[in-house]
Amino acid sequence: MLRVRVARTSELAAARHHVTMRRSDTDEYHSVLLYSFAGDGKADYYCMEATCPHLGAPLENAHVEQAPDDVEDLVVVCPWHQYDFSLSTGESSTGLKSCVYAVTVHDDEVFIEPPTLDEKDGESVWQIINVRPVSEAFADIKAAEPATHSHAAADAHSGRVDVDAAASFDPSTIPPPDPKPRTLIAWAVLILNTADPLTKVAYTRYAGDAFRNGECRVIGGSERADGTMNPAEVPPETPPRLDSEVCVAPGAEGKRGRGGTERSRIALLHSLANIEQWAIDLAWDIIARAPRLAARMPGKIRMPVHFFSDFVKVACDEAKHFTLLQRRLLEMGSYFGALPVHHGLWQSAIETADDLLARLSIIHLVHEARGLDVNPVTIKKFATAGDTRSVESLTVIHLDEITHVSAGHRWLTYLCQQHDPPLDPVNTFRSCVHHNFVGRLKGPFNAQDRATAGLSPAWYEGLVGEKESTRRGVARAEVPGG
Numbered sequence: 493m494l495r496v497r498v499a500r501t502s503e504l505a506a507a508r509h510h511v512t513m514r515r516s517d518t519d520e521y522h523s524v525l526l527y528s529f530a531g532d533g534k535a536d537y538y539c540m541e542a543t544c545p546h547l548g549a550p551l552e553n554a555h556v557e558q559a560p561d562d563v564e565d566l567v568v569v570c571p572w573h574q575y576d577f578s579l580s581t582g583e584s585s586t587g588l589k590s591c592v593y594a595v596t597v598h599d600d601e602v603f604i605e606p607p608t609l610d611e612k613d614g615e616s617v618w619q620i621i622n623v624r625p626v627s628e629a630f631a632d633i634k635a636a637e638p639a640t641h642s643h644a645a646a647d648a649h650s651g652r653v654d655v656d657a658a659a660s661f662d663p664s665t666i667p668p669p670d671p672k673p674r675t676l677i678a679w680a681v682l683i684l685n686t687a688d689p690l691t692k693v694a695y696t697r698y699a700g701d702a703f704r705n706g707e708c709r710v711i712g713g714s715e716r717a718d719g720t721m722n723p724a725e726v727p728p729e730t731p732p733r734l735d736s737e738v739c740v741a742p743g744a745e746g747k748r749g750r751g752g753t754e755r756s757r758i759a760l761l762h763s764l765a766n767i768e769q770w771a772i773d774l775a776w777d778i779i780a781r782a783p784r785l786a787a788r789m790p791g792k793i794r795m796p797v798h799f800f801s802d803f804v805k806v807a808c809d810e811a812k813h814f815t816l817l818q819r820r821l822l823e824m825g826s827y828f829g830a831l832p833v834h835h836g837l838w839q840s841a842i843e844t845a846d847d848l849l850a851r852l853s854i855i856h857l858v859h860e861a862r863g864l865d866v867n868p869v870t871i872k873k874f875a876t877a878g879d880t881r882s883v884e885s886l887t888v889i890h891l892d893e894i895t896h897v898s899a900g901h902r903w904l905t906y907l908c909q910q911h912d913p914p915l916d917p918v919n920t921f922r923s924c925v926h927h928n929f930v931g932r933l934k935g936p937f938n939a940q941d942r943a944t945a946g947l948s949p950a951w952y953e954g955l956v957g958e959k960e961s962t963r964r965g966v967a968r969a970e971v972p973g974g
């Protein structure tokens with residue numbers, strides 16, 4: 493029986509892990525949940541589909557209970573409509589059935605049965621590309637540890653640092669909106685229209701929780717028969733920002749330096765926090781636009797719930813990243829908003845607002861993929877300076893970003909497969925870049941992390957965009973995505 497290796501038993505400390513696989517021959521993706529329950533000296537493992545066979549709800553935060561009619565069986569209870577699925581057989585008392593996969597342990601290595609038994613050269617065509625523990629813990633901002641610092645930020649930025657305001661950054665102090673939006677798209681639009689980054693982060697957490705726990709299980713966002721949309725589900729062209737935010741043209745923020753001084757590192761972290769704030773909006777924006785844009789494509793494509801689960805996860809990650817960076821800025825005596833920022837990343841969003849293939853290509857597979865190239869260099873600068881606190885946060889961010897590029901690859905590939913007639917994903921991506929991007933994709937490329945995300949060199953090598961620049965510098969890959 494073919495098996496694919498997941499990890500060593502010691503690497504699976506959490507009770508459940510979300511496992512993403514990709515076929516090496518077709519780039520098809522598949523996600524499962526691997527459960528482990530501590531037993532007498534060894535763990536019992538189970539593996540089941542990551543989404544509910546009823547309407548596709550994400551099951552990663554579902555309750556696991558004892559089956560009422562079999563004390564030795566465990567059932568996963570879907571948070572959306574409470575259907576139960578046996579972890580042993582996948583069967584449900586409703587008559588539906590989920591797929592379960594055999595798990596084996598050999599020499600302290602955990603293997604799972606792949607979704608299909610296709611093989612190449614005696615190996616499964618399925619490759620594990622991501623294993624993550626299911627815990628969406630946010631980086632909690634330590635309540636204000638006020639301002640004993642001030643040297644770098646206050647001196648460097650002429651008293652701009654408002655330490656009291658900055659030190660209160662704590663998303664848990666923001667109450668949920670009242671009333672709460674009724675659809676996921678309405679949540680997305682509410683968050684897009686929220687200027688304050690603290691509230692944006694807090695609402696992203698509430699929306700992610702509501703989607704996963706079944707409180708919000710309607711996607712929304714479709715056009716009415718007359719072609720209009722529910723006003724609560726219409727995303728803004730550009731999300732607002734606080735009046736206090738000083739916006740300059742891309743490249744005019746001032747020199748950030750090479751990270752050798754604290755002032756330089758603050759400037760680098762501030763720049764990254766700006767990108768993360770836009771990245772929160774970009775995740776919600778694609779959620780808001782995808783149903784309508786996909787339905788207009790040849791083949792009238794319907795995006796599955798899993799697409800929304802993936803981008804809700806991306807939005808929550810980006811909110812976590814903003815929080816991590818804000819926390820670090822506070823520790824260093826600065827805060828987000830203390831320095832000028834640019835809005836260059838959003839210009840690419842405006843230019844791809846009506847084309848889902850172009851949006852996934854430019855935002856997620858050009859700008860975000862550029863982040864994979866740049867992040868290790870940035871991390872090295874902070875490590876060289878001995879700033880281990882920042883290195884920890886930047887490493888978390890980098891590992892998450894690989895999964896975000898992978899989400900872009902997954903859903904661009906899906907759209908190409910569903911298109912009528914089907915499209916070749918690599919050619920489609922290159923064509924989108926050619927028409928929607930200015931200039932050559934700049935290396936050096938982080939080929940290893942790009943490959944993990946699904947991008948072989950055939951996707952990006954020698955690629956030149958020939959779009960006419962609409963605003964100086966804004967559509968270039970010099971703006972790594974969040």
Ligand code: FES
Pocket residue numbers: 544545546547548549570571572573574575
């Ligand atoms: S029971 Fe899971 S989506 Fe309905």
